[in-house]
Amino acid sequence: MGRFAARQAKIGDHDLTSITAYRVTGYDNSTPASLTPYDRYAYIPFNLGQLDTDKFSQEIHLASPTGGFVEYLVGAFYNRLHARQTQLQWSTGGQPLYNAAGTPLPTLIALTGAIGEDGNASLFDAVNETMAAFGQLKFNFTPRLSLALGARYTHDNNSQSLDYVTINPVSVAGYTPNFVASSAAPAFDFGRVKGDNFSFRIAPQYQLADNVMVYASYSTGYKPAGIAFVGNKYAPYADETVKAWEAGIKSEWFGRRLRFNLDAFRSDFKDFQATILTQIPDGSGGLINATVIGNAGGLRTQGVEGSLVVQPMRGLQLSGAVTYTDAKFTDYVYNATTNYTGTRLTNSPEWSGTASIDYDHEFGSGMGLRAHADYAYRSEYWTVVGQPAYSNVPGYGLVNGRVSVTLPNSRVEVGVYARNLFDKYFSTGWQQYGVLGLLHYTSPNARRTVGGFVNFEF
Numbered sequence: 001m002g003r004f005a006a007r008q009a010k011i012g013d014h015d016l017t018s019i020t021a022y023r024v025t026g027y028d029n030s031t032p033a034s035l036t037p038y039d040r041y042a043y044i045p046f047n048l049g050q051l052d053t054d055k056f057s058q059e060i061h062l063a064s065p066t067g068g069f070v071e072y073l074v075g076a077f078y079n080r081l082h083a084r085q086t087q088l089q090w091s092t093g094g095q096p097l098y099n100a101a102g103t104p105l106p107t108l109i110a111l112t113g114a115i116g117e118d119g120n121a122s123l124f125d126a127v128n129e130t131m132a133a134f135g136q137l138k139f140n141f142t143p144r145l146s147l148a149l150g151a152r153y154t155h156d157n158n159s160q161s162l163d164y165v166t167i168n169p170v171s172v173a174g175y176t177p178n179f180v181a182s183s184a185a186p187a188f189d190f191g192r193v194k195g196d197n198f199s200f201r202i203a204p205q206y207q208l209a210d211n212v213m214v215y216a217s218y219s220t221g222y223k224p225a226g227i228a229f230v231g232n233k234y235a236p237y238a239d240e241t242v243k244a245w246e247a248g249i250k251s252e253w254f255g256r257r258l259r260f261n262l263d264a265f266r267s268d269f270k271d272f273q274a275t276i277l278t279q280i281p282d283g284s285g286g287l288i289n290a291t292v293i294g295n296a297g298g299l300r301t302q303g304v305e306g307s308l309v310v311q312p313m314r315g316l317q318l319s320g321a322v323t324y325t326d327a328k329f330t331d332y333v334y335n336a337t338t339n340y341t342g343t344r345l346t347n348s349p350e351w352s353g354t355a356s357i358d359y360d361h362e363f364g365s366g367m368g369l370r371a372h373a374d375y376a377y378r379s380e381y382w383t384v385v386g387q388p389a390y391s392n393v394p395g396y397g398l399v400n401g402r403v404s405v406t407l408p409n410s411r412v413e414v415g416v417y418a419r420n421l422f423d424k425y426f427s428t429g430w431q432q433y434g435v436l437g438l439l440h441y442t443s444p445n446a447r448r449t450v451g452g453f454v455n456f457e458f
Contacts, residue, residue, distance in 0.1 A: 001025075011062070019059045027051045033439065044111070045097050046090040046172055053083045067140075074135040081128045087112050088121035088167055090179070104175050113181035119164025120179045124229060126160040144207040151200045156224035159192040162234075186234040191227035195239050211256075216247040223273060228293045235292045240273045259309040266302035268330075271295040274385060275346075276334060296385075297331030299345060320355040332385070340386040347429075349395070351379040366408030370415070373401045383429040391430045398424055398445075404453075411457035416450070423448040 002023030009016045028050040034043050061075025089111035098104055112122040136150040164185075169176050201219035208214060223240040248263025276294035303325040310318045327345035334340060344350075356374035363369070377397040384391035399422055404415025429441040 013065045015063045017059075017061055017063070019057075021055075021057045023053075023055045025051075025053045043094065043097070044089055044091045046088060046108075048172060049085060049087045051083065051085040053081060055079070055081045061134075069140055071138040071140070072136065075133070077130070077132045077134070079128075079130045081126075083124075083126045083128075085124045086121055086165065086167070087124070088172070090120070090169075090173070090177075091182075104173070105177060107178045107180055108169075108173075109182050110179040111182045113179060114164055114183060114185035115181045117164045117181070117185050119166050120169070121165050121167045122229075123163045123165045124160060125163070126227070127158070128224075128226075129157040130224070131155045146205050148201070148203040148205070150203075150219075151198065154195075154197045154199070154222060154224075156195045156197075157192070158194075158224060158226050159190070160227035160229065161190040162186060162229040163189065186229060188234045191234060191236055193225040193227060193236060195222075195224045197222035197224075197239070197241070211252040213250045214248070215250070217245070219244050226273075226293065235294070237273060237293050238271045238295050240269060240271050240295070242267050242269045244268075257311045260306070262304070262306040264302075264304045266300070269296075269299040269301075271297065272299040272329075274299075274332075276385065296329050296340070297333070298329065299327070299332075300330050301325060301327035301345065301348070303327075315360045317358045318356075319358075320353065322351070322353040324351055326350065329385075334386075338386065343386045343388075344381070346383050346385055346391075347381055349378040349381040351377070351395075353377045362406075368406035370404045370406070370413070371402070373399070375399050383427075393427050396424050396426045404455075413455040413457075414452075416452045419449040420445060421448065 002021065004022075005018075005020045007018045029048070031047050032045050033047055057077070057079040059075060059077045061073055063073045064071050091109040091111055092105055093109050095105060110120040113120050132152055132154040134150070134152040136148060138146055138148045140146045169179075199220045199222055201217060203215065203217035203219075205213065205215045221242040221244065225239040226237055228235045228237065244265070244267040246263055246265045248261065250261045252259050272295065273293055274296045276292060276296075303323060305321065305323040307321040308319065312318065325348060327348040329340050329343055329345065332340035332343070354374060354376045356372065359369070359371045361369050375397055377395070379395040381393055382388040382391040383393065398420050400417070400419050401421055402415060402417040404413050406413045425446045426442070427440065427446075428443050430439065
């Protein structure tokens, strides 16, 4: 549920814009886990979470008239996100939940409880606040040459706490077991990080001809620090900064029947926020693997992307795009024993591309035909940092299609569609738990979906 309001007003020849938004969400899930090989936490029959959020944001900015030697925009932004998540994970410790007589286990391991604490579930409470002031100056030196200078000052205040609550097990498991916690409570159950950042952007632009424009930019960016509690481990992580370069060309040819764009980019990240694998106590003197948000010292991503759109005849459009990305960690030493420097960024294929065909035709009877087909390709990549052996996703391509008709003198459209037409299966990720086993993730999009639709225009 959400509300959105945008208002504009004139102050002389300036435009004043206010954008207000409020959104409330609720999400709950049930994801029992069965890992292989089977060990202490191999079977987690009760894995439930409920996440409730409310978010408020306000932006206001004032823009000068356009067309003069100097154009400018100044504004401010505020955002507050409050999130509360209750999570329970109750494990059988590798045993069957029911014995041969149908009697449930008398004791379950509360992976989300803590030794010496009351409660069989955890409660995370997080508040993220952002305040910013921003502005941009654009100098139109000539009708063809311009320079934009932008800046933003940001203040962040992020906090998170971890508490323990008791959830009635009858409503979840159907009976009342005893609970044994798996680990001690964290040394800190509340954390707060604050940050301030000044970022800027320099972007010249030159119109070579009426239909050809070249541009370049240099900018800095920032992502605030945060707090994480994973497996009852207090794990703050640092803010992330980036320096980015980009240059390219945008062009149209043959009476706008052909559009060609090309650009090159590079971004150098410092303290890149990544999902890392770490170890936490298992409550019995050992350690288990867990994923947390942490920092890689450096990441560089660079590449080239191009797009082409052609309209060979009325109603027919052909388009395509190709991207080459070289994204590698330039500094990533984990626990002083594992060096991921030089490995590729996760979920980042070296090559990706799309191609599509659109056709729209109206017959003399007034009936219309619309058809669309597209192909998307990603080369191989992996989903766990430094672990291509077991988290590799081979390259794959997906084909989608849609055909519809519009009725004469009507705003009704009827059609059929197919997603993943050739039923190409692909994986979306893995999560390694050491000797406990491996979780594998996939998506409904990894299977063919065929359906129909009716659109009404009012």
